[in-house]
Amino acid sequence: MKNKKYIKESMKYIWHPCSQMKHHEKTPLIPIDKAKGSWLIDFNKKKYLDVTSSWWVNLFGHNNKIIKRYISEQLNKIEHVMLAGVTHEPAINLSKKLGKLTKLGHCSYGSDGANAVEIALKMSSHYWQRTGNSKKNKYVYLENSYHGETIGALSVTDIPIFRKQYSSLIKPYFSSPSPDLRLKRKNQNSIDFTQERVSELKKLFEDKHEVISSIILEPLIQCATGMGMYESIYLKKVRELCDEYKIHLIIDEIAVGFGRTGKMFAHQYEKIIPDFICLSKGLTGGYLPLSVTLTKDSIFEAFYSDKIEDAFLHSHSYTGNPLACSAALGTLSIFETEDVFKNNKNKANLINKLMNNYKNLPIKNFRHMGMIWAFELDHEVDIDKFIDYSISNGVLIRPINNTVYFMPPYCITENESNHMVRVTYDAIKHGVK
Numbered sequence: 461m462k463n464k465k466y467i468k469e470s471m472k473y474i475w476h477p478c479s480q481m482k483h484h485e486k487t488p489l490i491p492i493d494k495a496k497g498s499w500l501i502d503f504n505k506k507k508y509l510d511v512t513s514s515w516w517v518n519l520f521g522h523n524n525k526i527i528k529r530y531i532s533e534q535l536n537k538i539e540h541v542m543l544a545g546v547t548h549e550p551a552i553n554l555s556k557k558l559g560k561l562t563k564l565g566h567c568s569y570g571s572d573g574a575n576a577v578e579i580a581l582k583m584s585s586h587y588w589q590r591t592g593n594s595k596k597n598k599y600v601y602l603e604n605s606y607h608g609e610t611i612g613a614l615s616v617t618d619i620p621i622f623r624k625q626y627s628s629l630i631k632p633y634f635s636s637p638s639p640d641l642r643l644k645r646k647n648q649n650s651i652d653f654t655q656e657r658v659s660e661l662k663k664l665f666e667d668k669h670e671v672i673s674s675i676i677l678e679p680l681i682q683c684a685t686g687m688g689m690y691e692s693i694y695l696k697k698v699r700e701l702c703d704e705y706k707i708h709l710i711i712d713e714i715a716v717g718f719g720r721t722g723k724m725f726a727h728q729y730e731k732i733i734p735d736f737i738c739l740s741k742g743l744t745g746g747y748l749p750l751s752v753t754l755t756k757d758s759i760f761e762a763f764y765s766d767k768i769e770d771a772f773l774h775s776h777s778y779t780g781n782p783l784a785c786s787a788a789l790g791t792l793s794i795f796e797t798e799d800v801f802k803n804n805k806n807k808a809n810l811i812n813k814l815m816n817n818y819k820n821l822p823i824k825n826f827r828h829m830g831m832i833w834a835f836e837l838d839h840e841v842d843i844d845k846f847i848d849y850s851i852s853n854g855v856l857i858r859p860i861n862n863t864v865y866f867m868p869p870y871c872i873t874e875n876e877s878n879h880m881v882r883v884t885y886d887a888i889k890h891g892v893k
Contacts, residue, residue: 462503466491487848490856495522498872500856508856511868511880516683516715518746520794521871527745530790534782543569543780550785554752557792561724563733564754568772569780573714574608576738576751577676579774581612583755584674584708584736586772590762600664600675600707603638606684607676607712616676619684634668636661636675640688642825650691658697665705674708674735679726680829683715686863687834689827692729699732708735714751718742718791719800720867722808722830735759745791750784804831804870807877811866814881821888823864834865837888846891855883864888 467489475481476489493503498521500508510518520527534550541548555567568579581599588596601607601616608614609622615630617623623630637643637660644653665672679695682688702709711734716726720742723729727737736759740751763772778784794800808831815833818826822838837843843862850857857864866880 462493463491466503487844490851497521497523498869498876506854508851508854509868509876509880509883510856511866512856512858513867513869514746515741516720516867517741517744518869519718519742519791520745521869522746524745524747524790524794524871526794527747527787527790530786530793531747531783534786538782540778540781540783542777544775548780548782548785550782550789551780554785554788554792557789558739558752558754562737562754564737565757566755566760568753568755568774569785570740570751570753570776571749571778571781572608572751573712573738573740574610574613575776576714576740576753577607577613577616577710577712578610579753580676580710580736580738580755581616581674582774583753583759583772584710587708587759587762588673590770595671596673596707598668598671598673599633600636600661600672601633602677602682603635604640604682604685604688605638605676605678606682607678634664634672636664638682638685638688639690639694640682640685641690641827642688651693654691654694655697658694658701661698662701665701665707669705669707672705672707674710675702676710676712678712678714679716680721680729681716681726681832684860686836686860687827687832687865689829689834695727695732696730699730699734702735710734710736710738712738714738714740716832719795719804719870720830720832722801722805724795743791744784744787745794747787747791748781748784750781750788800870807831807870807872810874811877811881814877818885821885822892823888831870832865832867834863837862837864837891840893841888841891842893843891846887849887849890850883853883853886855880855887857884857887 470489471484491502492500494501498510500510558567559565570576570579585597599616601618603618605618607616611629614623614626615633618635637657639654639657641650680690680692699709711727713725717739727734735756737754744750763770822840823835826835
């Protein structure tokens with residue numbers, strides 16, 4: 461009965477994100493009461509395997525005792541204090557650890573991924589203004605990119621369903637063709653395709669470098685366009701072009717950071733250091749909203765002055781919240797004390813083996829990196845029937861158009877992996893028209 465009660469009240473009082481509310485008349489919301497590990501549990505005690513990590517945020521499972529301890533200990537000290545004119549231990553310790561992991565300097569905190577992107581964009585163009593290059597105030601983004609839905613972040617996002625309704629509010633910037641390997645020509649070598657994309661970007665830089673402040677990209681996987689994966693050499697070549705044409709490189713690790721691709725950060729598949737890194741989602745293990753933008757000391761120093769008007773004044777009320785920073789410290793402590801990457805590699809090998817028989821299904825473009833799997837359903841599969849079957853059988857899946865993906869928490873067990881793979885297999889078969 462509680463499920464029905466909360467569905468009705470939620471429809472009446474909540475405007476749910478990234479949703480057409482009318483669709484929930486046919487596909488009811490799922491009221492969640494509690495969670496443990498990889499499982500979400502509704503008020504009727506039905507369990508759902510959280511194979512998308514609650515929108516890619518949860519790393520080590522729900523109700524993780526280590527992260528909870530860090531939050532609880534901080535809660536008994538201080539819950540929040542402004543970070544303007546004041547500092548605190550969790551923010552200091554987190555900044556030190558993130559600086560060591562990324563080889564970048566100062567941290568500017570926010571509350572979500574779009575906020576981190578806004579900071580990076582503003583800081584980049586402001587830097588060029590501070591150093592006598594005020595014409596450099598435009599950005600380059602990749603075709604099919606996603607960087608958030610605030611106005612600045614939306615201006616470098618290239619997914620029409622999010623962008624087109626607000627086109628009159630968005631400044632025009634430069635789009636460069638995506639290196640997503642799904643876009644290469646039939647029988648085209650992936651390295652040749654990638655080099656083509658690099659050459660197109662180089663031409664843009666040659667023509668417009670005097671007005672370009674920075675390029676922003678999601679390293680290795682463009683998640684919101686359907687887990688579009690590309691070769692790491694593209695990152696190396698972009699870094700070289702940025703150095704050549706004096707353009708900042710902003711790496712958006714919001715979705716793929718903290719081990720999702722098999723390394724702590726996806727850009728570390730190449731030996732490059734960005735000018736800015738944006739982090740969020742897995743930063744707190746999925747416990748509290750927090751984002752951070754890291755940058756080089758040389759950029760920080762351009763704002764260091766006796767005059768307040770020379771400062772970077774971007775701020776939010778909950779900037780660097782102590783509880784959120786403590787959750788992030790708890791998350792990093794797990795990386796420090798457990799062999800997360802080895803464990804994940806073993807889990808990934810198992811899941812790949814379990815998915816061997818997927819080659820007989822009506823799917824295409826099967827791909828995998830780290831703890832992320834994706835493929836497209838053929839048109840003969842009814843997507844609504846596929847989703848209904850999955851959820852009815854305890855797998856909470858949320859395809860992107862016809863792209864099905866797994867991005868499970870790292871605590872997923874062998875039995876849970878079997879459940880995820882088997883139910884999804886059966887759901888595809890069930891959905892064939």
